[in-house]
Amino acid sequence: MQRRRWHEFDGRSDLERAAASAIVTSAQRAIAERGAFHIVLAGGTTPRNVYRALRTATTDWSAWHIYFGDERCLPPADPQRNSAMASSAWLDQVAIPGRQIHPIPAQLGPEKAAHRYAQEVARMNGGSDFDLVLLGLGEDGHTASLFPGQAWESAITLPPVIAVLDAPKPPPQRVSLSPERLSKARQVIFLVNGTGKHEALRDWRNGEPIPASRITPDGGVDIFVNPSPNS
Template identity: 30%
Template sequence: MSKQPTLHSFASTEDLKASLSTYIVSAQNTALAKHNVFRVAVSGGSLPAMLSDLLKNPEIKWDKWEIFFADERIVPLDHEDSNYGLLKNVLLDKIEGTKPVVHTINPDLEPSECAEDYQDILIKSFAAGDSVKFPVFDLILLGMGPDGHTCSLFPGHELLREEYAWVASIEDSPKPPPKRITLTLPVVNHASKIAFVGTGASKNEVLKQVFGSGAEVLPVGLVNMGAGDRVTWFCDVAATEGVPGFPQRKGSKA
């Protein structure tokens, strides 16, 4: 039986941010020891704001980072819906000294072309002359919607059945804007480490399902089951109240 994900619950947002920062530093150092680069994929939503403690952590080596996007809305990069724009405003613009390498989409392309173009970027970074089935990110940082979606992988959507592509396009996102690209489920599940950040009572019912019964119908549940002990959850008390097996579950910080 595969080992289970770790679920942390924090009494305050400040404690969550500090613990997440420590976790990211550990993932960074493991990656740098392996291949002298830290390849991380980031989603949007409320997640970027949770990364602010990285700015005051002296162990972060920004010059070794390559940042990709776990999903992106096909809008201009300075649009309010752009995940890149959000990360730029809350994190990237505040980094002093050498900035990380950041791989953005080409928003001028149609969705299918945009996905293909972004996949080519991944191939150049991860394959580099070698044939690999899927890229292996050192870390993927993800949020979770109240409906159980993550990246731009939505419950019941046909993209959940994709088995070969690294990046896929979606033109009918249930949540606006409708046109997006996203890492596919196999790519997410191949990552060395995956961190979910979920806070607030709106995430409570989803977490109960993810750690209870019916997880297989939710994208977040498919990641939780597929990646096992490579998944770590950073949540607050409101999100974890009544979650099966918690707070006895390893990692409680509340």
């Protein structure tokens, strides 16, 4: 079962400020306790301004290690790639060592990229828990590239990284961390701007088995949501 803590904000800018603050706080705690901060980034449009706000954060960038929850199978510089968005909005502007930024090699195709990224994630302190996982929510309830009605939902076991061959949104070929691997985290925060997502949010609140509900870390999940469609 997923334990959920809902945090509602009056507007998108309030949500973004709170999210940036929560990320920096998580980093400070991880660096103080373990000497490093391992974060999984969300893609899409909602986190972009959060990433921009992090440019001016006061933190030890040399201790940050960046991973991605999913990626589109497109060339590395394609602006639709999650890694390209995060780089232009934030990562290119701060002093995180390049060897500590781990994009998904989705340009290799879904199967090969999933295999390679599973190896990459396994090398992270022996495949230990992430410190923080950021996720979004789609209008159909998907998170990362875990879409409803696909084979992963009925699989008994899943690898840590999944090859997605037929996503209902373009491009159809993608790579995604599995629900189990995303759940191996000390903290999980969903960033949800409410426009167009009211039905998915209603189903989630009512306990419907949408893909986002499959992320079940031991500590539960925090959901930062701006429910107003006009913000």
